[in-house]
Amino acid sequence: MARKWQEFVLVKRIVIIGAGFAGVWSALSAARLLDKHAVGPDQVEVMVVAPRASLDLRPRFYEANVAEMTAPVGAVFEAAGVRFVAGTVEIIDADGKAIEYADPGGARVRLAYDRLVLASGSRLVRPEIAGLKEHAFSIDQLDEASQFEAHLRGLAGRADSVARNTAIVIGGGFTGIEIATELPARMRSILGKGAQVRVIAIERADAIGPELGAGPRPVIVEALASQGVECRLSTSVVEIDAGGVRTTAGERIDSLSVVWTGGMRASPLTEQIDCERDALGRLLVDADLRVASAPEIFATGDTARARTDASGNHTVMSCQHALGLGRFSGNNAAADLLEIPTLPYSQERYVTCLDLGPWGSVVTAGWDRVVQLSGAEAKQRKRYINSTLIMPPPPVRAEALAAADPSQPRNPSSLQARA
Ligand SMILES: Cc1cc2nc3c(=O)[nH]c(=O)nc-3n(C[C@H](O)[C@H](O)[C@H](O)COP(=O)(O)OP(=O)(O)OC[C@H]3O[C@@H](n4cnc5c(N)ncnc54)[C@H](O)[C@@H]3O)c2cc1C
Numbered sequence: 001m002a003r004k005w006q007e008f009v010l011v012k013r014i015v016i017i018g019a020g021f022a023g024v025w026s027a028l029s030a031a032r033l034l035d036k037h038a039v040g041p042d043q044v045e046v047m048v049v050a051p052r053a054s055l056d057l058r059p060r061f062y063e064a065n066v067a068e069m070t071a072p073v074g075a076v077f078e079a080a081g082v083r084f085v086a087g088t089v090e091i092i093d094a095d096g097k098a099i100e101y102a103d104p105g106g107a108r109v110r111l112a113y114d115r116l117v118l119a120s121g122s123r124l125v126r127p128e129i130a131g132l133k134e135h136a137f138s139i140d141q142l143d144e145a146s147q148f149e150a151h152l153r154g155l156a157g158r159a160d161s162v163a164r165n166t167a168i169v170i171g172g173g174f175t176g177i178e179i180a181t182e183l184p185a186r187m188r189s190i191l192g193k194g195a196q197v198r199v200i201a202i203e204r205a206d207a208i209g210p211e212l213g214a215g216p217r218p219v220i221v222e223a224l225a226s227q228g229v230e231c232r233l234s235t236s237v238v239e240i241d242a243g244g245v246r247t248t249a250g251e252r253i254d255s256l257s258v259v260w261t262g263g264m265r266a267s268p269l270t271e272q273i274d275c276e277r278d279a280l281g282r283l284l285v286d287a288d289l290r291v292a293s294a295p296e297i298f299a300t301g302d303t304a305r306a307r308t309d310a311s312g313n314h315t316v317m318s319c320q321h322a323l324g325l326g327r328f329s330g331n332n333a334a335a336d337l338l339e340i341p342t343l344p345y346s347q348e349r350y351v352t353c354l355d356l357g358p359w360g361s362v363v364t365a366g367w368d369r370v371v372q373l374s375g376a377e378a379k380q381r382k383r384y385i386n387s388t389l390i391m392p393p394p395p396v397r398a399e400a401l402a403a404a405d406p407s408q409p410r411n412p413s414s415l416q417a418r419a
Contacts, residue, residue: 012044014333015099015113017089017269019050020058021319022301023119024073024392025326028404030117030334031080035401037338040081044337046330047083049101049111059319060386061145062179062355064186070142075395085111089120092272094294115296115333118283119326120267122302122317126260131240136170136260139179148259155256156190163243163254165196170237170245171261172203173211174354177220179259181357184227199229200253202245204236215369216354216362223356264317266303273297278305280317287344288336289329296336300329308347313367319390321347327406343406355382 016026030046053074060069077084087101087109098112124140126132137148158164167187169180180201187197201208201224208231209220224231232247239246244254266281274293275283282305283291289306291297301322306315315321324347332342351372352364360375361382373381393400 011042012114012337013112014044014046014115014117014330014337015111016046016048016117016119016330017050017092017099018119018121018267018301019048019053019055019073019084020119020121020301021055021322021390022121022303022326022329023048023050023117024055024076025323025404026117026119026298026300026330026333027077027082028080028393028400029327029330029406031082031330032401032404033331033334033338035081037340039338041083044114044334045083046081046334047085047111048077049085049087049089049099051086051088051104053077053084053086055392056142057386057390058140059390061139061142062175062182063386064149066139066142066145066149069145071392073392076392076400079395079397080400081397089269092116092118092269092297094273094297097296113296115298115337117329117333118267118269118273118297118299118303119301119329120269120303121322122264122266122280123268124260125263125265127262129237129240132260135240135242136258138260139175140264148257151257152186152190155187156192158256160195161254162196162198163256165191166198166200166244166253166255167257167259168237168245168253168255169199169201169259169261171263172201172205172208172231172233173261173263174209176201176203176259176261177209177224178355178357179261180229181223181227181355181359183357184229185358197228199227200232200255201229202232202235202237202247204234206234208233212352212354212364213369216352216364216371216374219362219371219374220354220356223359223362226359227357264302266317270299270303273299275299280305282317287346288332288342289325289345290332290336298329298333300325304329306345308345308350313350315347320351323390324406327404330404331406345406353378353382353385355379 054070057069089101091100139145236248283299302317328345335342361378363373363378393403
């Protein structure tokens with residue numbers, strides 16, 4: 001039985017760190033459960049702390065017009081009764097049940113919580129390769145992708161040269177493949193059809209898309225070839241400078257546009273929580289998405305490694321899983337506070353949808369990634385995912401709360417995911 005919340009004088013607070021896919025859906029699902037149990041914001045406050053009230057559409061950062069790839073969520077939070085606070089969390093004090101964040105003016109604020117949902121996502125890993133930090137672009141965060149786009153546009157004003165016309169994508173995983181297949185057409189549209197555009201993907205494994213497995217590989221190889229993308233396999237970059245890269249094969253490749261896509265790691269905030277982690281820094285959570293050492297803390301999205309099904313599969317850092325995890329984590333944080341049963345997380349279906357530039361896309365199903373669709377038909381699916389399925393709900397209270405029901409997800413299993 002839920003406690004009689006009208007008896008509480010003090011407001012209880014659920015704090016969610018992050019306004020990405022997992023954070024937005026956590027907030028809405030917590031608000032939904034409270035609403036269902038007639039618990040108002042004067043009794044339990046749901047608060048999101050993030051730098052901006054906008055959901056950055058990271059899966060679209062390989063596309064052009066990247067400044068548009070963010071969706072405001074202030075109005076939907078307001079409609080759902082979720083309070084948004086602009087800030088960057090610096091400290092999680094699990095013993096004191098409080099966080100400390102820096103507000104936009106730089107002031108430090110301490111905030112107590114009753115339940116905490118960590119949804120601060122992930123960041124691109126930047127290893128110690130000479131020149132990487134100074135000279136390589138990335139498309140991991142909105143500002144970085146915008147900077148890369150501005151650089152590409154600026155190439156039109158530079159003198160014609162091999163380095164100007166050549167782009168190098170380091171890493172042949174999901175992100176690397178998407179940006180590599182996109183770049184030839186994009187660079188030609190900037191530099192003119194006659195430009196001798198070259199795009200080279202460098203992958204240290206002996207096959208492109210190593211984590212994707214053999215199923216979709218022939219399609220990916222065909223798509224890369226159709227766009228003229230050259231692949232250097234079993235090759236790493238050892239040095240990057242302002243004019244290009246040097247590889248382990250001893251090759252020097254001149255390029256003004258080097259993009260690093262090599263791997264992700266969970267948000268550094270995970271390191272402040274006493275918990276077992278996986279190789280990506282994600283917290284190992286139970287079926288409620290709770291952290292073992294701190295029962296008031298839930299982890300979700302890219303900060304969590306959770307079991308998806310009874311066959312022993314686990315979440316991957318993906319939008320598909322962040323959307324599902326978010327709905328469960330917010331629901332469970334609120335249920336725990338109300339002392340009503342939580343809902344064990346499960347997400348049985350797993351699909352991937354990879355964009356392959358003008359060639360099309362490829363859709364696979366299952367953990368062994370059996371190709372279901374490819375080419376133009378799959379591209380239509382990708383467009384639908386990118387423009388509709390991953391978007392936050394409209395700022396209409398009933399609609400937003402209904403869409404956050406973890407037992408009736410808005411079809412996240414038809415979303416794309418990555419290995
Ligand atoms: C280029 C690219 C392409 C991708 N393509 C795909 C794809 O095709 N399919 C797919 O499924 N996935 C894709 N992904 C992965 C997907 O974007 C992530 O898995 C997903 O964004 C994770 O959602 P999240 O909510 O956990 O984290 P994020 O989306 O990273 O959101 C994290 C939130 O936390 C906030 N935050 C971070 N630190 C703090 C702090 N200290 N204090 C307060 N707030 C903080 C951030 O500002 C943000 O609001 C791609 C990612 C990239 C970068």
